[in-house]
Amino acid sequence: MQLKINDIAYHVETCGEGFPLLLLHGFTGDSSTWTSFCSSWGRHSKLIIPDIIGHGRSESPEDIHRYSIEGAAYDLNLLLNKLEIEQIDLLGYSMGGRLALTFALLYPKRVRKLILESASPGLETEEERSQRRMKDGELANFINEQGMKSFVDYWEDIPLFSSMKYLPEAIQKSIRKQRLANHPKGLVKSLLGMGTGSQPSWWEKLYTVNCEVLLLTGRLDEKFCKIAEKMQKEMKKASWIVINDSGHAIHVEQKEKFDTIVSDFLSIRN
Template sequence: MQVKINNLDFHVEVCGEGFPLLLLHGFTGDSSTWTPFCPIWGKHSRLIIPDIIGHGKTASPDEIKYYQMESVASDLIRLLDLLEIDQIDLLGYSMGGRLALTLAILYPERVRKLILESASPGLKTDEERMQRRMKDGELANFINEQGIKSFVDHWEAIPLFSTMGTLPSPVKKSIREQRLSNNTRGLANSLLGMGTGSQPSWWEKLFLLHCEVLLLTGDKDEKFCKIAEKMLQKMKKASWIVINQSGHAIHVEQKEKFGTIVSDFLSIKN
């Protein structure tokens, strides 16, 4: 369905029954990231699956202010209000994980349980954030100048996704086609507004989380395993699971394990 939020059109998929579960995809993804899990999670949860701004069928405005992490989190709260949902379980992957963490920190009363797949609280220092903003700016220029196909070729080749090379050809083809369905303005502006260098650092706010948190990383994703280990030390009610034979995109590389772990975590009574 299409809904109007903050004068922007948002595309949202809904399936399943039970306690609401808001699902947030990663950069270059869309709501189809999570639709394969509807038959599994839909048995115990009502899945709310938006295309994040700049992605899929949701609007891709020119103004960067709409893409800022706090603004996007606020729009998601407006979506929940529109759907008359007071509290949610929340799962985010990579960029969607950073957005999920932002929402949980800014609106703690709205989140019952939080699942972060291959996600981080951002960068700790101003210098790190400045350097990352420069790199994201260069990448945004690349998207605008070279077009979506050249960018997707580049994106698929970065080391972070090297483990996805062993996926079956039909799966890789489907992921590529979905990435290509995005538009240059939306992806470029997402980098500028929601990039790791542009968002606030939440490292010193992690202790504020009172909801139960599950951190998920793939054993081949060394960078995000190290981040998860540090996050675990700063959160009160967090646990961490490392999934074997997986890299960054666990939900694709180990779909069955991922689905079961999420179901088990959400089904446990507080």
């Protein structure tokens, strides 16, 4: 369905019955990231699956300020208001994980449980953020100048996704088709507005997260394993699970294990 939220048209999928579970995809993804989990998670949760601003069938507005991670979290808050949902469980992957953490920090009473897959609280120093903004700006220019096909060719080949090359060819083709369906303007604006270099660092705020948190990383994704290890030490109620034989995209690379871990975490009563 299409919902007008803060003057932007958002595409939102829903399925299942039970306590609401809001699902947030990563950069270049869309709601189809999660719809295959409807048959399993839908048995215990009502899944709410938006295309994040600039992605999928959601709108890609011109105003770069609408893509800030705080602005995106604000829109999600309005989305829940429109759906008349008071509290949610929240799962975010990569960029969607950064957005999920941002939402949990800004609207803590709305989150019962938080699951962060291959996510971070941002970069700690301004020097790191400045360097990342420069790299994201170069990548945005690459999209504008070379087009989506060349960008997706490049994106599929970055080290972060190297383990995905061992997935069945049909799955790789499906993911590529979905990435290519994104609007280039939306991805450019997302890089510039919601990139790791543009968002605030939440490291010093992690101790304020009072809900139960599950951190998930793939053992082959050494960078995000180190981040998760450090995050767990800073959070009051965080557990951390490392999934073998997986890199960054655990929900694709080890789907059945991911499915079970998420269901078990959400089904445990507080």
